[in-house]
Amino acid sequence: MLFNSLSFVVFLVIVLALYYSKLFNWTNKKRMLLFASYVFYGMWNPPLIILLWISTVVDWITGNKLSTEENQRKRKLWLLLSMFVNLGFLAFFKYRDFLLDNFTTVVNSYGYGYQTQPMDIILPMGISFYTFQTMSYTIDMYLKRTEKAKTFLDFALYVTFFPQLVAGPIVRAGELISQFYEEKRATINQFIWGLFLLTIGLFQKVVLADTLLSDTADSVFGSKSILHGLDAWVGTLAFSGQIFFDFAGYSTCAIGIALMLGIILPDNFRYPYAAIGFSDLWRRWHISLSTWLRDYLYIPLGGSKHGVVRMYSALMITMLLGGLWHGAAWTFVIWGALHGIYLVVERMLKGKIHIKINAFNGILLAFLTYTLVNFTWVFFRAREFSTAMNMITSMLFINGDGEKILQPFEIIKVLALITILFICHWMMRNTSMKAVSEKTSPWVLGIVWAFMFLLIAIAQGSGEQFIYFQF
Template identity: 75%
Template sequence: MLFNSLSFVVFLLIVLVLYYSKLFGWTNKKRMLLIASYVFYGLWNPPLVILLWISTVVDWTAGNKLAVENDIKKRKFWLLLSMFVNLGFLGFFKYGNFLMENFVSVVNALGLDYQPRPMDIILPMGISFYTFQTMSYTIDMYYKRMSPARTFLDFALYVTFFPQLVAGPIVRAQELITQFYESKRATTEQFFWGLFLLTTGLFQKVVLADTLLADVSDDVFGTAKVLHGVDAWVGTIAFSGQIFFDFAGYSTCAIGIALMLGIILPDNFKYPYAALGFSDLWRRWHISLSTWLRDYLYIPLGGNRNGLTRMYVALMITMLLGGLWHGAAWTFIVWGGLHGTYLILERLQKQYLPFKITAYNGIFLAFITFSCVNITWVFFRADTFKKSWDMIKSMFYAQTDGAKILGNFDIIKVCTVIGIMFLCHWFMRNSSLKKLAHKAPPWVLGVAWAVLFFLIVISQGSGEQFIYFQF
């Protein structure tokens, strides 16, 4: 089920009515939320709920065993079992086709004529998110960083909680499960702030991403023509805006919906396009994934504890796998590799060419960071390396004889939206929407809220899927 759909409006209303009715005690409310979460997921593809159940049962069992087991070998067994099941699902459903294609390419390159039957594997929605979330529980249990979930219901709800089930934020067990232990009810302030966040998230998705930016990005990345430099840049920045508004929109909706139930989810985006460098970017973009990769991959790989070279290797491996997490294609791995390279270059710069960031050079540095990020988006969005390379050539050679496929109005529209987005990120980089709303008089917030609502309604959209669902 998509947040930007009529069925979700009805679904949410029913959940809220049941949640705030006096029919149920807290345990039954949690049961209702769990069933609602399975319905939310099952309305997309009912049989794939079984994967959620298997993940839940395996990690619940592994967590309980790890809580009482002291034998190191047995502890490792339970950890490995959890990882085998979760990564096995991820590997089969998400990377099965990719692995087979690469295997076939290698075999064919060796001169053997092998053409397997297509596997036609369905990619379960949000599998990368919930497998990472549930794995974090078992890993934390293995390292004895937390106590086991008190009840199976609490754990199952942690794995399946519908607001963040399919596209995050990837919440740590400690942060979410403990909230289920005691009865939760949103305060009036929380409820309406949650509703405002839901409206804001939908505005980002439906109006900014789908209505104002998606078509330009799709046209530019969908054409087989070699493009004029302006078209290539405008298409790329349109995608950078589209993916931000799409994904941040989802996270904002998720946080808002959870808040309407009295549950607090962590921020996932903090104005990332005003980042000063790439370390800063990853502290602001998809925070729940970058901290997950830091805690469960980069640090176990040695982090910065084993010298510079090992640190760079750990950093690069983390970013390459981070790229692969986003999609089963070599273009995503290159995207991760570019980010890894940026991070290494930034550390070298800080070591050998340090300079002070001031109010004057800050925005310039943010703009440089944003521009470099845009280059990586080309590999993220393009279907093939040929397309990526054509785009990069157009962007840097500024091919004057390339095809002009965008009209002037589209160029102005995209540049205006992206320009405003960049400036908003810059001026908000050390602030938050909540702080801004606190300062605004109620009527100003009310008018702004009405404008968001009105624009969502007149944009309508066709219930387009969030980009990050495929990850």
């Protein structure tokens, strides 16, 4: 079920009505939420709920064993079992064809005529998100960093909680399970603020991403021609805006919906296009994934505590695997590699160049960061490596004679919107929407809210899927 759909509106109204009715006690409300979460997921593809159940049961059992088992060898075996099941699902559903393709290519490069039939397996929606979420629980249990969930119901709801089930934020057990222990009701202000966040999230997705930016990005990245530099840049900028509004929109909706139920989810984006440098970027973009990768991959690989070479290696491996997490294709690996290289270079330069950030050089450095990020988006968006290379050469104005495919209004629309996006991020860099809204008159807030709602209503859209669902 998509947040930007009529069925979700009906679903949410029913869930809220049941949640705030006096029909159920807290345990039954949690059962209702769990059932609603399975309905939310099953409306897409019911049989794939079984995967969720398996993940839930395996990690519940593992967590229980890890909470009582003291034998280190057995503890490790339980951890490995959980990782084998979770990563096994991920490997089978997400990476099987990719691995098989590459295996075939390598084997055939030695002259074997090996042929494989791609299985075209359906990718379970949100598998990368809920797999990482359940794994974080088990790893934290293994490392004794979190308490065992009190009941199976609390744990199952943690794995399946519908607002963040399919596209995050990837929430740690400590942040969410404990919220289920006591009855939660949103205060009236929390409820209204949640509704406001839901409106902003839908506005970002339906109006900004789908209506204003997606067509430009699609036509540029779908073009088979070598493009004019301006067209390549505008298409890439459009995608940079589209993916931000799409994904941040989903996270904002998720946080808002959870808040309407009195549940607090962590921020997932903090105005990332105002980041100064790449360490800063990853503290602002998809925060729940970047902290997951930091805690469960980068630090176990050695982090910054074992010398420069190990640190750079850990960074590169983390970012390469982070790229692969997004999709089973070499273009995603290159996207991750570029971010890894950016981070390594930044750390090398930081030791040698010391810049005191002020408003003037800060915005220039943020602009430089954003420009470099756009080169990575090319690999993220392009379906073929050749398309990405053509785009990069066009963006570097190496193809003097590229084809012009965008009309003037499209270019102005994208450039205007991206400029506003960048300036807004810069202005919001050190604050939050909540803080700004508290200083805003209720009239102004109401007018902005109504304007966003009107645009959502007249944009409608065809219920486009959120980009991150595929990951």
